[in-house]
Every structure is written in structure tokens, then in C-alpha cells.
Amino acid sequence: MNTCLLEIKNLKVRIGDKTILHGVNLTIDEGTVHVIFGPNGSGKTTLVGAIMGLPQYEVVDGDIKFKGESILSMPSYERARLGIGLAFQRPPAVKGVNLFHLLKAVKRNEDDILAAAEALNLKDYLHRDMNKGFSGGEIKRSEVLQMKLMRPTLLMLDEPESGVDFENIVLLSDIIKEMLEKKQPIVTRKRSGLIITHTGLIIEQIQADVGHVILDGRILCSGNPHEILEAIRTHGFERCVECLEKQRKR
Amino acid sequence: MSLSENDIQQLQKVGYDPSGTVPRSGSFLTRDHEVVSLEQREKGLEILPLGAALQKYPWVENLFFKLVPKEKDNYTREVAQHAPVGYFIRAVPGARIARPVQSCFFIKTARFSQMVHNIIVAEPGSELHIITGCTTASYVKQGKHIGLTEFYVRENARLSYTMIHDWAPQVRVFPRSAALVEAGGAFISNYIALTAAELVQAYPVAKVNRGGIARFNSVIYAPQGSHFDLGMAAKLVEPEAKAEIISRAVSDGGVVITRGYLEGGAANTKGHMECSGLLLRDSGSIHAVPELKGTFPETDLSHEAAVGRIADEEIQYLMTRGLDQETATSLIVRGFLDVRLKGLPPELQHAIDTMIEKASLRSTV
Known part of the structure; x- marks a missing residue:
């Protein structure tokens, strides 16, 4: 029986004056991969941002426990050191800081950095300012490179496939699968994933265990991710909206 | 020459190696107003105290106070009132002096007013690199330094001049310098100051002739x-003359004014200027004053200037990688100051990198 890695209870989060998450409950066990579907503005990025501890996402109620401990009072760097990693959807450009500087600062061995950069076709980008003038695909590969070297226990990926061509989706998926120990027997897997996707392309490559639909700051339903994706592809999120309205009437 | 262990450390911080182990083509060390070391180790290189050069070569008189006039201001007048103290460094025609000449002006006596006058000549087709460090003994808190330097870069010669300042916090410093870059010549001037000084005021001017280039960093x-x-x-x-001015300034509470001036007065002249400023605290200020003046239609002059603070989202982003706020800030500051200075010997670049590293570690906002 796998143990619980992340436990979120009744999480309410606001940005400025606007409440974005209205009471999210989510449990992720060790060795499992969860996928979150939802239309734009539904609260997907807010959820991973709040788990990471980014200060613009203010938790107003509820709790986030990681490995059994509440992490709400921890700054993001402590959460990162504890094993939470987030590959950003749109990371900022950082002038003067290149990937190599950063990766060295997070105290990784130079050979590991070069090997990982090689695997992600990013060797030529190591000495350029981070994310400055990077294409969509280069940004995603750079984010995954950072995660690969940080080796988080909980790997969160915010739309890892957007802006990436098919060939690179396969490359990224292979590396993500490896990071999530997908080749190991289920019982020995310790690392978990929380993947936000808009298109679902990535989950065809990475076998996800649980899917969730988030709508209007609430988790509407959870279940088999492939079934959920199929339903969204057939009916769009309109069906989810109807479902939410029905739930509200009840 | 008697230098204490402390003095030696202080000199090394500004790129001067008294031990003789670092590759240098020559040395010139002035303590207060006394020349305590003068060495030249390469053919084609001449190093003399300026007073001696004026006696040895009558023609040096024609270079003396010619680019920087005696009457320029009170500071140049003050220098002109005294017998010259300073160096004369020359690369003879065609000499390629690959290793740098090191020099240092060292204030050893508290409240000393150091006044120096230097003349540098890179004769036609020669190559010369000079590092000048300016510093004070560790116990000196106050003092004044006026440094007047005239640079002559003759046809197709190449001169790089790197000045590193590491003053005590209450020293007032007034470099006064000017350069003449003759046809096809290249003049590279690097200035590095990463510690406090009460006041540093300088405005070197380069006049660039046909096909020459001046670079200021x-x-x-x-x-x-x-x-x-x-x-x-x-x-x-003159036609085809070029210039580039790059300045990077970080205010960690201090006041910085970066002035830049480019004047294009002939056909196919080209100049570019970049002034970037980073403010780390509410108490400091950075004032960038870029000026462009075109007096001929076929000139191409441009500038970029930006002053601001580090964006929160950049720090937040780096923090999600496990760096605390101080480390994230110093990483950004270090990157900001990390200008690759062209034509520097690797060990000097390394010494500068170390100074930048130290300065950035102090920037804990």
C-alpha cells in the first residue's frame, strides 16, 4: 500500500482580491501520477503555484501537507529542498543568469549538468541568459532539465507540451517517465507527478494514474485520466460546466 | 622595497602581483609619491618615471599636458604645480607586448594627497596592455588621489588599459584622462570599482581618427x-571611426552617475552605448545620462539605457529552485556585473570575477 505524499484539504487561494481556488481537496500517493484538466482560468496554475509556495498565491483557508507535515508557512526554497519541483508554464527571463550558473548554484556536479543538457538538446543554451529569446519548446526543455537535475519527489509540470513539436514531446515524455520511475515496478516507485495539461497530448505518452477536472476553482470530478480525456475531446468542457451546474443545484 | 603582508594583499586585490610569479611584462609601483618598484622584462617595452622620460626624450614634452590641458580644472592645475610623479610607458613601433604591464598607485600615509601624471604611448603597429590598480593601505581611511593620464595610440596600434579601484571609504578620487586614437588604432579602457569610495569623479575622452576604435567598459x-x-x-x-561604451552599475545604497557621450562627425562613423543600472535599495540612486551628437549625416549613433530593480518574479523563480532570497539576489547581481572584458589576461579576468563574486555576495537585500 502506497503512502500519502501530498494531501490538500479545503484549499482556498486568492490572488489580490480575487479568490481563485474555492476549497480544493486532493491526495497524491507516492509513486502515482495525477493529471489535471481544465479550461483556461479554472485555477490549474494557481493550484501548483500555491503548492510551490509562490507568494502571489495567498492561501486563505485549508492546508497543504507534504510527507505528513504542513508546508504552508515555508517559503518556496524550503519546499524545493523538501522535494517539491515545478516546471513553469511561462517562466520569466532572467538577465545575466544562465542555466549553467543556476544549475551550479543548486549544487550539481558539472558532468551531470552537461549530460542532462545533452539529453535534452540544450547544450548550446547553457550559457545563454535563462529563457531570454527561448522558443516555447526550448523553455519547456529547459524547465524539464532543471527538474531532472533537482530530482523532486513531487514533480509538477504546468503544461509541459504547449508549444512543443511532436518529436520533442516524445523526447520530453521519455525523460519525464524516467523521472517518475515509470520503468520500475509500481510498488517501488517513490516519485509522484502532478501534470497540468490543456491538450492531453502528454498523457498519451506518460501513463497517468488519476485524472481530475478542475473548474471554477474546484475539483469537479476525478477518475481514469484516459476516460476523462476522451470525454473532454468528445464534448469539450461545456459538458463539465453542465455537470458543475447540476452539482450546484443538488 | 619593504611591503607588509597586508600591503601585498591589498596590491593583489587590484591586480598587482609583487611576487613576480604572475606573467607580467613590466611593473611600476608608486607608494604615496615614491617609486618603489620599476621593472621591465620585455624587449620593445619602455617604462620610466615620467620625470626621467621628460629628461631622456625631449619629444615627450610635446605629449605632456597636450591631451589633458593644465588649465582643464582645479585638479589638473594642482597636478601641474608639482614635479611630475607617475609613469611613462611606451611600446616601440611594431612591438607586440602580449603580457600586461602592471602598475599600482598605493596610498600608504593617512590623509595623503597623491597626485600623479602618466603618459602612455603605443607606437605604430604595437600592442600594449596595462593594468593599473589604485588602493590604500588597510589602515588609511582618508585621502585624495588625482590621476592624470594621457594615452597616445598611434597608427594601427592596440592599447588596452584596465583600471581597478579599491579605495578606503573616505578617499576622494579624480582621474583626469584623455586618449588620441590615430588611424586604425584601438583603445580599450576598462574601469572596475567594486568597493566604496567617498567620491570618484572621472570623464575620460577619446578622440578617434580614421578607422580607429575606442571601447569603454x-x-x-x-x-x-x-x-x-x-x-x-x-x-x-574621421571616417570609419568607431566607439562602444558599456557601463554596468549596481547601487547598493550608493550614488552612481554614468555619463556617456558619443559624437559622430565624419562619414561612416558608428557608435553605440549601453548603460544598465540595477538598484538594490531605496536609499541609492543611479542616474544614466547618455548623450549622442551627430554633426555629419553619415554617422550611426545609438544608445540603450535601463535603470531598475530586480524583478520580484525573477527572484521568486530562482527560489523555487531551492535558492534562498539572498543567494538568488546575488546570482542575479553577479550575472548583471559579469561583463566579459575583451583582451584581458585570464588571471586578471579571474581576479575580477572573484571581486564581482564578493561584491554580489554583499548584496543581500
């Missing part, structure tokens, strides 16, 4: 209580 880190007023000017007076 400055890297400044201004802690609380320091005031840097630094200008750099290039006048492109």
Missing part, C-alpha cells in the same frame, strides 16, 4: 556612502 558596485560620477566620451572625428 565600466563595472561599478556602489555600496552605501559611495558616490561615483563616471563619464566616458568618444569623438569620432
Whole structure:
């Protein structure tokens, strides 16, 4: 029986004056991969941002426990050191800081950095300012490179496939699968994933265990991710909206 | 020459190696107003105290106070009133002096007013690199330094001049310099100041002739209580002359004024200037004053200037990688100051990198 890695209870989060998450409950066990579907503005990025501890996402109620401990009072760097990693959807450009500087600062061995950069076709980008003038695909590969070297226990990926061509989706998926120990027997897997996707392309490559639909700051339903994706592809999120309205009437 | 262990450390911080182990083509060390070391180790290189050069070569008189006039201001007048103290460094025609000449002006006596006058000549087709460090003994808190330097870059010669300042917090510094870059010549001036000084005020001017180039780079880190007023000017007076001015300034509570002036006065002249400033505290200021003047239609002059603070989202982003706020800030500051200075010997670049590293570690906001 796998143990619980992340436990979120009744999480309410606001940005400025606007409440974005209205009471999210989510449990992720060790060795499992969860996928979150939802239309734009539904609260997907807010959820991973709040788990990471980014200060613009203010938790107003509820709790986030990681490995059994509440992490709400921890700054993001402590959460990162504890094993939470987030590959950003749109990371900022950082002038003067290149990937190599950063990766060295997070105290990784130079050979590991070069090997990982090689695997992600990013060797030529190591000495350029981070994310400055990077294409969509280069940004995603750079984010995954950072995660690969940080080796988080909980790997969160915010739309890892957007802006990436098919060939690179396969490359990224292979590396993500490896990071999530997908080749190991289920019982020995310790690392978990929380993947936000808009298109679902990535989950065809990475076998996800649980899917969730988030709508209007609430988790509407959870279940088999492939079934959920199929339903969204057939009916769009309109069906989810109807479902939410029905739930509200009840 | 008697130098204490402390003095030696202080000299090394500004790129001067008294031990003789670092590759240098020559040395010139002035303590207060006394020349305590003069060495030349390469053929084609001449190093003399300026007074001796004026006696040895009558023609040096024609270079003396010619680019920087005696009457320029009170400071140049003050220098002119005294017998010259300073160096004369010359690369003879065609000499390629690959290893740098090191020099240092060292204030050893408290409250000393050091006044120096230097003349540098890179004769036609020669190559010369000079590092000048300026510093004070560790116990000296106050003092004054006026440094007047005239650079002559003759046809197709190449001269790089790197000045590193590491003053005590209450020293007032007035470099006064000017360069003449003759046809096809290249003049590279690097200025690095990463510690506090009460006031540094400088405005070197280069006049660039046909096909010549002048490059100014400055890297400044201004802690609380320091005031840097630094200008750099290039006048492109003949066709095909070029200039580039790059300045990076970090105010960690100090005041920085970066002035830049480019004047294009002939056909196909080209100049570009970049002034970037980073403010780390509410108490400091950075004032970038870029000026462009075109007096001929076929000139191409441009500038970019930006002053601001580090964006929160950049720090937040780096923090999600496990770096605390101080480390994230210093990583950004280090990257900001990390200008690759062209034509520097690797060990000097390394020494500068170390100074930048130290300065950035102080920037804990």
C-alpha cells in the first residue's frame, strides 16, 4: 500500500482580491501520477503555484501537507529542498543568469549538468541568459532539465507540451517517465507527478494514474485520466460546466 | 622595497602581483609619491618615471599636458604645480607586448594627497596592455588621489588599459584622462570599482581618427556612502571611426552617475552605448545620462539605457529552485556585473570575477 505524499484539504487561494481556488481537496500517493484538466482560468496554475509556495498565491483557508507535515508557512526554497519541483508554464527571463550558473548554484556536479543538457538538446543554451529569446519548446526543455537535475519527489509540470513539436514531446515524455520511475515496478516507485495539461497530448505518452477536472476553482470530478480525456475531446468542457451546474443545484 | 603582508594583499586585490610569479611584462609601483618598484622584462617595452622620460626624450614634452590641458580644472592645475610623479610607458613601433604591464598607485600615509601624471604611448603597429590598480593601505581611511593620464595610440596600434579601484571609504578620487586614437588604432579602457569610495569623479575622452576604435567598459558596485560620477566620451572625428561604451552599475545604497557621450562627425562613423543600472535599495540612486551628437549625416549613433530593480518574479523563480532570497539576489547581481572584458589576461579576468563574486555576495537585500 502506497503512502500519502501530498494531501490538500479545503484549499482556498486568492490572488489580490480575487479568490481563485474555492476549497480544493486532493491526495497524491507516492509513486502515482495525477493529471489535471481544465479550461483556461479554472485555477490549474494557481493550484501548483500555491503548492510551490509562490507568494502571489495567498492561501486563505485549508492546508497543504507534504510527507505528513504542513508546508504552508515555508517559503518556496524550503519546499524545493523538501522535494517539491515545478516546471513553469511561462517562466520569466532572467538577465545575466544562465542555466549553467543556476544549475551550479543548486549544487550539481558539472558532468551531470552537461549530460542532462545533452539529453535534452540544450547544450548550446547553457550559457545563454535563462529563457531570454527561448522558443516555447526550448523553455519547456529547459524547465524539464532543471527538474531532472533537482530530482523532486513531487514533480509538477504546468503544461509541459504547449508549444512543443511532436518529436520533442516524445523526447520530453521519455525523460519525464524516467523521472517518475515509470520503468520500475509500481510498488517501488517513490516519485509522484502532478501534470497540468490543456491538450492531453502528454498523457498519451506518460501513463497517468488519476485524472481530475478542475473548474471554477474546484475539483469537479476525478477518475481514469484516459476516460476523462476522451470525454473532454468528445464534448469539450461545456459538458463539465453542465455537470458543475447540476452539482450546484443538488 | 619593504611591503607588509597586508600591503601585498591589498596590491593583489587590484591586480598587482609583487611576487613576480604572475606573467607580467613590466611593473611600476608608486607608494604615496615614491617609486618603489620599476621593472621591465620585455624587449620593445619602455617604462620610466615620467620625470626621467621628460629628461631622456625631449619629444615627450610635446605629449605632456597636450591631451589633458593644465588649465582643464582645479585638479589638473594642482597636478601641474608639482614635479611630475607617475609613469611613462611606451611600446616601440611594431612591438607586440602580449603580457600586461602592471602598475599600482598605493596610498600608504593617512590623509595623503597623491597626485600623479602618466603618459602612455603605443607606437605604430604595437600592442600594449596595462593594468593599473589604485588602493590604500588597510589602515588609511582618508585621502585624495588625482590621476592624470594621457594615452597616445598611434597608427594601427592596440592599447588596452584596465583600471581597478579599491579605495578606503573616505578617499576622494579624480582621474583626469584623455586618449588620441590615430588611424586604425584601438583603445580599450576598462574601469572596475567594486568597493566604496567617498567620491570618484572621472570623464575620460577619446578622440578617434580614421578607422580607429575606442571601447569603454565600466563595472561599478556602489555600496552605501559611495558616490561615483563616471563619464566616458568618444569623438569620432574621421571616417570609419568607431566607439562602444558599456557601463554596468549596481547601487547598493550608493550614488552612481554614468555619463556617456558619443559624437559622430565624419562619414561612416558608428557608435553605440549601453548603460544598465540595477538598484538594490531605496536609499541609492543611479542616474544614466547618455548623450549622442551627430554633426555629419553619415554617422550611426545609438544608445540603450535601463535603470531598475530586480524583478520580484525573477527572484521568486530562482527560489523555487531551492535558492534562498539572498543567494538568488546575488546570482542575479553577479550575472548583471559579469561583463566579459575583451583582451584581458585570464588571471586578471579571474581576479575580477572573484571581486564581482564578493561584491554580489554583499548584496543581500
